[in-house]
Amino acid sequence: MTTATTPAKRPATLGSVSTGRKIKDRVVQALVYVAFLLALIPLIAVLYTVIKNGVARLDGTFLTHSMKFIGGKDAGGGAYHALIGTLEQVLLCSLIAVPIAVLTAIYLIEYGANGRLARAVSFFVDVMTGIPSIVAGLFIAALWLLTFKFTYSGFAGALALSILMIPTVVRATEEMLKLVPNDLREASYALGVPRWRTIMFVILPTALPGILTGIMLAVARVMGETAPLLLTIFYTQVINNDPFSGPQGSLPTFIWSNIGDPHQTAHDRAWAGALLLIIIIMVLNLIARLVARRFKLAGR
Template sequence: MTTTLTPRRSRPPAQPDSLRARRLPGYAAPALAVLALLVAAGLVYGVDLGGPVLVVVLGAVLYLTGLFVAANAVEGRRSARNRFWSALIHSALVLAVLPLASVVWTLVSKGTARLDGDFFGSSMNNIGARDANGGAYHAIVGTLEQVGIATAITVPLGVLCAIYIVEYGRGRFAFTIRFFVDVMTGIPSIVTGLFVLAFWVLIVSPWFNDGQPGFSGFAAALALSVLMLPTVVRSTEEMLRLVPAPLREGAYALGVPKWKTILRVVLPTALPGIVTGIMLSIARAAGETAPVLLVAGGGAAINFNPFENNQSSLALFVYQQAGEASKYSPARAWTAALTLVVLVLVLTVAAKLLARRNRLGR
């Protein structure tokens, strides 16, 4: 008598725990955020502790706490930690964007008051602080000339210095250059203004000005170039170091000289990053007030010659108008500030588009 053994039916594989785990509904996080902001607003305004900034900060803390507690009760501790850190990253992004958005909104809302032809077509020459007219044409001219001269001086020096440090520099000399560039990065702008004042205005310029110190826009450009140089060098150096070594080695293997490899391979590859560093330095130079005040002297008249007589700038114009006790001065100051920001934005976008076009063309 034989018995037939029937195979035992195997059980279906168990589903992963993640498919059966409980999850918070999709509306839980937004609902907690709204509830946290309402509770924070009630606490802050109810006790009169502060304003909307404190409401946002306290609301973020309450939101993170509530999200962690809810996720821990429903999904478990591991998922709660994941949700907490993800929400913390997004909250940090929101807290970082809010001040920027506030600055942009304030600048646009208050800077449009004097967006007229008189502001861009006239200067403050023979215009008193309590006069409604007057514009920033002389300051716009001064900013364009000073920043343009400073850029023409700084960019070749900075890029060539970075090329030497990365491609040629070895040993103690290159280390010394890099060290002093790092030190120059933290020099206050007023120190550079005092340096140019002591060296160029009081010592060099009297040779060309009948023995009299000569304040000029060119002196301001020299001070701005000192501020721009370390930024250009450091940013260009970092971009050149990011260029892959096989690109250089491939060019050398084809018999291309080193200088031509740098010119035709390395620099085009690093060009977008180099342009970004240059535009950052230009933005910093365009917003400096102390060097222009010390060595250019300011001035209310239009001066197209950067090598003679006093010259103003938009940053200095904003500083002067903000300090005037007049109801018309704040509007001029805000419009000049908006003009400066738009000018830097246009230059940055144009430079990025030009760098991208040149790169695609190759």
């Protein structure tokens, strides 16, 4: 005797559950769009304010002249000395911080694993991430200027900025290295390729676009720092192309000096300096993205 099996009934609430999920999905999607628009408001407001107040003063004179013999109420003058100083300081900072940070991240991900030393290094990187910028400037001022008796210089400012840049690049590089599939590592090892060659020619090129993005985020952060520069490079209104000798100008200190002056002509120069700083950061980010895209296409 055979018993007939009855087909399982579909839950009566299946349709309502699907409808509920669709509603929740639409609500969350709408909230994400609203949050995105809210995040754009301060960004657009800042850009609008800086462009409105700074574009009129950002001219050829501003880019080719310094503030030598120019007072706060005087018309004219420019940020050439500050532009040169900022570019030199950020370049030196990157040359110091990027190799140290990338090598540290490689050790933490590829060699250290869960070792005791790796945990200690990771802990100190976390501590450095929270260091206030003025503390980094005080450290370099105490070590470089007071202990070693060196003078104010752009290089001292670059040392202070590198302390702030290293932890950001380390964390960004770590995350990018973690995203590289283990299959690539295993395939390289299976072919008999040494670990160091695998890292140099397989892992790093794969993670390079993300690493460059992290580096540019770090550059954007340190390029606008003022407090550590006031303690290490001081301030000057004349051109100093030597970052290893004497006080040197920078765009953050240029903005700080002019915005503190009560005259409107000085405020106009401060807004123009802020706009120039934003333009430099945007150009550097654009260059980094183009380089990353070129490497990504070459890797394919």
